[in-house]
Amino acid sequence: MKRLPKIRTLILACLSAALTLCAAARAESLELSEQELADVSGQGLTILSNSSYNGLDFSRITLNADLTLNVNFKNIVLGQYNYAPNNGLGADINMPALQFGRSDGTAAQRLVQISNPYLEFVYDNTAGAGNNKMLGLRVGFDGISGDIGMRLASLSGSMLVDGGAAGILDSNAGSGKRWDGSCPTGGSGCLAMSQLGGVTAGNAAGPSRDFWISMLSAPVQFQGAAGMAQPALAQSGAWMNFRDRLTAIVGALPPNLALGR
Template sequence: MIRVCLAALGAALTLHAGMASAQLRALSEQELSSHHGQGFLVLNNSSYGGYDFTRIALGADVTLNANFRNIRLGEYNYAPRNGSGVDLDIPALQFGRSDGTEAQRLVQITNPYFEFVYRNAGNAATREVVGMRFGFESIAGDIGLTLNTLSGSMLVDGGAAGTLDSRTDPGGGKRWDGSCTAPCLNFAQMGGVRAGDTNGASRDFWISALKSAVQFQPPAGMAQAPDLAQAGVWLNWRDRLTALTTTGTPPPNLPPVR
């Protein structure tokens, strides 16, 4: 049985908003006809690769500055690599930095979502929930990140230090410790990532918790489907990522000044 700790997933979505005040004002029918609106929560159903999906998205743009420590997700028995501990072991995760410009203090996130995965959704007798994932339609900004183990598909351009690519791991990125044959960027060198580049934001970040492998749909704006998400906790992030540092130390980040 897979036992997955998902508490950190819920904690990872922290919204920052300024103080605001407003008064209600009645609108005429003509005024109402000139306005358009959208629900705060958007629900979509889809099918792909033999599975059915229900996505609940937060139709909003979010700016985030937050620090998290010692996130461990996916603590269960996995005989091939029990010495690696858990699926995701993240000592430090920092959204934003305090040693750069004002804009670098915040990370820009678009349309956060939860998506639930079903098998045999049309048959009441055999229907079952396979799992879920949490992700962002896009994310841009500087993110301090240190890793001990990774179960997932991740690609980071480290420049002269090489590339971090979980696909090069013989275990297929399952509880990978970042070790690799030079020239490559490993976990000990990476102190964070810059999400997005001159072409736009990074578009394929998500973390899933599944009891069997699932093929998810291509992200919005991308034709290529992601790698097959494996059972347990799995992180996917390969689009437009560059290393912030190659010294293993994340850039400093203090809470935003109020």
């Protein structure tokens, strides 16, 4: 069974941001008196948390930081090729382009704001102590705001985007697994995936709160983010969840030239 581990591209982006932040924050350590310690409060850069849900155990490593990104990715291909798709052909997720930020708007639109990126590992402990089975992992953000250029050829996941007059893109209306983004014959109010140039994440109510991509050997039900409903069941292979406060960028992929040009 052939697996395409290119989800590491996104993971490495998170880790690179974390390392950059750590390097920038490095300073010489100083000994503090008891009185000085009493006057200081702080919070760890990384947080490890453990939880259980529906019989599964979860270990999450969170980078406790707010980050800004301007970066372009190309040809992200995640998942397996050798089982029959329901709709789209090829990999679970085929994303020819993913861009954080755009260069044809305001200075603020050059950057995408991300809060608390995390890696979460999933374990099945139902076989008893000492027989833990790792089911996979997911990478995501507690919050994301800004313009994200995105081209999708096939999608396994749960995605909802409001295209206004152009219609709604809702992968839950398709097969969920390897959806090719087509609209039902004669359907109205549907935004096809081929019409999507990207999304604006977040609105006046706050950032989008439910972006994550998982790689799993079996279906997993994740908990909903704080104040949100339980997400759709994540299927085996690659799976993307992105439904909260998304507005479509309809048409062409926005340009995103390198900063400084």
